[in-house]
Every structure is written in structure tokens, then in C-alpha cells.
Amino acid sequence: MGGKLAAMFDAAGHKVTVLDLDAYSFRRLPPTFSGTALIGNGTDEEMLRKAGIEDASAFIALTQGDNRNVMAAQIAKHIFKVPRVICRIYDPLRKDIYEQLGLESISPTEVFADLLFNRLEKI
Amino acid sequence: MKSLYIVIVGGGNIGYYLSKALLNQGHEVLIIERDVRKCEKLEDELGSCCMRGDGCETVVLNEAGLSRADALIATTSQDEDNLVSCQVAKHRFKVPRTIALVNNPNNDAIFRKLGIDATISVTNTILEHVEQEIPAHPLIHLLTMSGHMEEVVELLITKESPAVGKSIGQLKLPQDTTIALIMREGERPKIPSPDAVFKENDRIIALTTLDSEKILEKVLLS
Numbered sequence: 001m002g003g004k005l006a007a008m009f010d011a012a013g014h015k016v017t018v019l020d021l022d023a024y025s026f027r028r029l030p031p032t033f034s035g036t037a038l039i040g041n042g043t044d045e046e047m048l049r050k051a052g053i054e055d056a057s058a059f060i061a062l063t064q065g066d067n068r069n070v071m072a073a074q075i076a077k078h079i080f081k082v083p084r085v086i087c088r089i090y091d092p093l094r095k096d097i098y099e100q101l102g103l104e105s106i107s108p109t110e111v112f113a114d115l116l117f118n119r120l121e122k123i
Numbered sequence: 124m125k126s127l128y129i130v131i132v133g134g135g136n137i138g139y140y141l142s143k144a145l146l147n148q149g150h151e152v153l154i155i156e157r158d159v160r161k162c163e164k165l166e167d168e169l170g171s172c173c174m175r176g177d178g179c180e181t182v183v184l185n186e187a188g189l190s191r192a193d194a195l196i197a198t199t200s201q202d203e204d205n206l207v208s209c210q211v212a213k214h215r216f217k218v219p220r221t222i223a224l225v226n227n228p229n230n231d232a233i234f235r236k237l238g239i240d241a242t243i244s245v246t247n248t249i250l251e252h253v254e255q256e257i258p259a260h261p262l263i264h265l266l267t268m269s270g271h272m273e274e275v276v277e278l279l280i281t282k283e284s285p286a287v288g289k290s291i292g293q294l295k296l297p298q299d300t301t302i303a304l305i306m307r308e309g310e311r312p313k314i315p316s317p318d319a320v321f322k323e324n325d326r327i328i329a330l331t332t333l334d335s336e337k338i339l340e341k342v343l344l345s
Binding site for chain 1: 181182
């Protein structure tokens with residue numbers, strides 16, 4: 001998901017930095033990708049600073065771990081004051097809590113379940 | 124003493140010894156632990172006080188009766204899990220006091236800014252002891268106010284210090300910082316006026332914040 005999204009923003013002419021613990025995930029970036037790919041922990045304040053978060057206009061937390069995303073997104077929003085922060089939270093209950101706390105969140109579980117339900121219900 | 128209901132997330136070494144101590148003090152304790160084998164071991168040792176589950180999940184915390192808990196202490200080795208346990212406890216279940224263990228010392232300040240009542244960093248605790256044991260260190264942390272960003276620090280003015288010969292009013296101290304006391308050999312500690320002048324070997328007690336500590340150190344020491 002991160003690789004795909006990064007490629008889309010890059011193709012649209014934006015400046016993109018991808019941060020991942022594992023270089024293996026960078027294989028999905030297209031050869032044309034002109035942004036930066038960095039190995040590092042996205043919940044680490046110093047690493048985020050190195051990745052240039054202080055100049056970012058948007059931050060998206062997309063790891064497989066809900067809690068890691070929640071933590072990284074809150075650091076981006078409350079510590080670095082990134083203007084737009086979006087967080088992926090699989091667990092719908094957890095997503096509701098953080099939405100109430102003002103963190104813009106998307107639950108893929110909810111979105112995908114809705115999508116399937118709507119498709120099948122129309123049959 | 125009032126008996127409290129305390130929920131501990133994480134049944135590792137810290138969770139175990141903490142539960143043991145709290146149970147001995149007469150408190151009601153529940154440990155939430157993901158690993159079934161750790162759970163069994165804890166129950167063998169401490170009696171029925173362990174629940175198997177993910178301490179970040181609303182359903183699990185609800186089952187643990189978190190709404191009546193006096194405190195939640197998150198002690199896992201993952202900082203992000205400790206953060207989420209505490210935040211869910213605080214915002215969903217209105218637990219009055221949440222305490223998180225932080226493994227990365229940088230998260231100490233971050234977690235407090237994100238609303239956790241108290242954070243404990245093993246690394247920082249050891250560092251504070253090192254500072255106090257080695258008097259050469261120019262800035263010593265004396266006290267951190269729980270639940271706030273304020274702290275009390277002690278600084279030693281050395282010969283090289285840019286503050287020597289200057290008054291408090293002349294220095295560009297951070298706004299949220301107060302010089303509370305100047306201690307000078309052979310004199311009684313005094314609460315300084317804005318025109319009090321710093322001398323070599325003065326020991327300064329200041330009230331400051333985590334954010335301003337670095338600036339204070341720069342202005343007074345180098």
C-alpha cells in the first residue's frame with residue numbers, strides 16, 4: 001500500500017519520502033520513483049526528523065501495526081505539527097477512539113467490509 | 124490505606140514483580156498478558172490474577188473491568204503498545220491514572236505530551252543517577268513533576284559560563300523558566316531578584332520544562 005501510494009504521489013509531481021524498517025518493501029517502488037526511500041523506525045522522533053518531517057505538508061502512517069501507526073501519526077500531528085496526518089487503523093473500535101481524539105483515521109477492515117457488503121447486497 | 128484496583132498490561136519481569144508488590148500491599152491486581160504460557164506461570168505463582176488477551180483491545184479491557192480501575196500500568200517492551208493501552212484506558216474507560224513504561228528514552232517527553240499521566244524510562248532513571256553521582260555534570264535533574272512538563276534542575280556556574288558577571292535580567296532565559304534559588308558558599312541560599320548577578324561556583328536551582336531545559340543550559344552554562 002505504501003509503495004503504491006508513494007508511486008502515485010511521485011507520479012503526480014509531489015516530493016515523497018518513504019520510511020520503512022525493511023528495505024525489502026522498497027522493491028515495490030517503480031524504477032521511475034524520484035523520491036527518497038529510507039530505512040528506519042517511523043515511531044522514532046529522531047528518525048522522523050532525519051526523514052524531513054519538519055518540512056512535510058502531509059504524513060501517512062501505513063504500517064501493518066495499528067499501534068505503530070497510532071504512535072507515529074500522533075508524533076507527526078502533536079509533536080511536529082504536520083498540517084495533515086492520516087492514520088491506518090485496522091481495528092474499527094480503536095479507529096473510533098482515535099477519531100474521537102481528533103486523529104484522522106481509516107480502517108481498511110471497515111472500508112473493505114462495507115465495499116463487499118454493498119456489492120453483494122445489490123445482487 | 125484504601126485498596127485500589129490496578130490493571131497491569133504485560134506479564135514480563137516488570138509486570139510480575141510489580142504485581143507481587145502491589146498484591147502484598149493489599150491492592151487488587153489484574154495482569155493482561157498475550158502469551159498463554161506466561162499467563163499460566165503467573166497464575167501458578169500469584170494466584171488467579173491474570174487474563175489472557177491484548178491489552179490494547181477495547182473488548183479485552185472492557186472484560187477486565189477497566190471502568191472501575193484506579194490505574195492502568197503498561198509494562199510491555201513495545202512503546203507503541205504501552206501508549207495505546209494507556210490512551211484507550213484514559214479516553215474510553217476514564218481511568219484516572221495511566222502509567223507507561225518507555226523503552227526508548229526519547230518517548231518519555233513525547234508520551235507526556237500525548238496525555239499519559241506518568242512515564243518511566245529505565246534509561247533516563249539510570250542516567251539521572253549517573254548525573255547525581257558525577258558532580259562534574261553541569262545540569263542535574265532533581266525532580267520531575269508528575270503529570271506536568273515541569274521539572275526542577277540544579278546547575279553549577281563554572282568559570283567558563285557565559286552567565287558569570289551577568290544578572291538574571293540581562294540573560295535571555297526561556298519564559299517558562301524561573302531561577303528559584305542561588306546557593307553560594309558561605310551564604311544562605313537566597314531567592315534572587317532580577318538584578319542578582321551570577322558568580323563562579325554558584326549553584327542554581329531552577330524550575331523549568333523539558334522543552335526549555337536545553338535553552339537554559341545554553342544560556343547559563345555554554
